[in-house]
Amino acid sequence: MDDYPVHQIAEVIRHVGTSDRNFYDRYYFNAHPGAEATADSPFLIVGLGQYPNLGVVDGFAVLRRGEDHIVFRASKALGDDRMDVSAGPLRIEVLEGLHRLRVVLEPNPEQPGLSFDLTFTADVPASLEARHFHRQLERVTFDTQRFVQTGHWRGELVVDDEAIAVTPGVWHGNRDRSWGVRPVGEAEPPGRRADAAVTAQQNFFWIYSIMQFGGFSVIVIVQEDAHGRRIVEDATRVWADRNREPEWLGRPEHELTFRPGTREVTAARLTFHRPGREALTVECEPVVPHYLGVGTGYGLEQDWRHGMWQGELIVQGLRHKVPEIEDWMKLMCPVDNLSRFTLTEEGQKYSGTGLFEVAVIGPCESYGFTGYGDTAG
Template sequence: MLNKLDDYPIHQTPEPIAVLATSDRNAYDRTWFNGYAADGSYYFGIGMAVYPHRGIIDCAFSTVRPGERQHCFYGSRRAPDERTDTSVGPFRLEVVEPMRRTRVILDDNASGLSCDLTFSTRTAAIQEARQTLWSGTRRIMDATRFDQFGRWSGTIHTPDGDIKVDEDVCRGTKDRSWGVRRMGEPETGGAPNAPGAFFFLWAPIHWDDHITHAIFFDGTRGEALVREGFIAPMYASEAAVPGVLDGREHRMATARHRVVYVPGTRLAASAEIDLVDLDEKVRTISLDPILKFQMKGLGYGHPVWGQGMWKGELEIGGESFDPLQLDALAPENLHVQQIVRASDGSRTGIGVLEQVVIGPYAPAGFTQFLDGAK
């Protein structure tokens, strides 16, 4: 089974590119973006992924503005044999120039949501450490991820009016990841397993001339499973970015986090992140949320449009909801991103704080699967 990528010298095994090195049904390959105005006046998210062993490609686009509904588009179809085909109905993702420029187009459709957006990078690619999580003796996540920070331009049409996206004010993050992680319909058969706990925090921040980034996976006692922090230069234009990997990112020795939760919920009211350098010097970043985005709008935990779920040969859908009127402790509403204002005492920045906490988590006082903060 050959496709266009087989004409490039990129093979990692003796098999064609379409044949994965793993037979795990949860293998995936995802492109994900966010975009947001520096003043918090809008946020949008984009996701597209292929699940080769599930035979599915799906996508989503969602946006929200303060005081308005969050609007969502979802699409899913049978995955094509041609891996360079990243279209799903009215949605398509075009890699204009690898690791520099990407265009996302959503044509008019029944959801009332459409866009024509271009992402232009302002950083070289930053590779996060390989992320491997276990459930007993089984890997439930084994993935590689890289991030790029940049600007957006274009237009978004929503049922509540249009958004002009100007690169002078719209920041964003590109997130490419691939490997294996749980998704889609749950597996059946075998001995039943107790519900798993999960803690994840992800905080990419734009400053005037650089970026900071921190990634956390914790166990139920707060023990570090994955902790990383980065500082990297941000360039004035896409043309000024020197290459795919410029080698100028500074990897911290470790990172720490402190989260204050909204009472009765698992939503961050504020947070602090410590970037700890090799010489033990600490840079503390305070984060103040200003706009909430529900990640179920991109399929994360969605009961109907969850990622990697078989919907048929081609199916599209959409919905709108008020994010302030949702049950904050319903499982599908726990996963959020919030636009945050950032400060380290001498500088200010803008970015996002992504969080999801499921099950017991001792540092927050969570003892049940879905209890809220006291």
């Protein structure tokens, strides 16, 4: 890339514009059988990230099928070639920028229960989301940019020696690219952040929903602090017709229903308030909850975090039974729900499927949670 006129700062391409250790550059994909999905359907999530100031690249693939939670993960030293988008047997190929990508996990002895060769083709243009910026005690903890798009999949998924044909008329999903600053790597000394007055207000309330409705997709982001104040929000409709501009849907509000004794969402209603127009609503029905953080590096396991140095090349496989995942992990874990959606707009109803990612971690006045251990009554 250094032979192209694309430099943004007075450095070579592989050197980013900040020395912040937490700079990252990541891919995320999910794949599922769309409207045909049941509680036992396979739901695949794949991620791969580079961490230039930590010298690390890592990736994962995690499949939920029935009660099985199957994890592949790999980490290696980041070399000079930033176009090498691989971690062990996991690799990503950009076949056509912003439109078509290939995601491959070669058969491997570390995780014999999972492999795939899948190609994603977008059905809407890539949509640039609202920038995510947050400070804590004067330090920038989040400064990220992301684009997202929905599409369909083609290829083959192999689970426990069973080959599953992935066909574009059935298999759907979304993918995103994000980069910037967010907490990664080995945990830093907390300093003042460990003070009880500070930790009492720390939380993570997050809704990230990507919905597919045939001729359009809907993108929703809501992050709030413990008091319900918005940190970031987005509500955008992206049309499959590339001649139509993306449409702002208004301020999104949420009503979550939790399973008693947990913070797991069993139903949700999103309402979008547009000035001078009737409110638009979306009913969400979770079908397959996927515990994204278990085994994949999102901070639950202190020995495997995104960007953590593991060695020149480490490849591992894990397997859990979902009912045996510890309650505290589920409580502290973002859940990627494969969901059905019903959108109502001016008397018209539209049915769709997609992602409803939600985390309600720590204090949350909106739902009556005062600490990390509270659950729904």
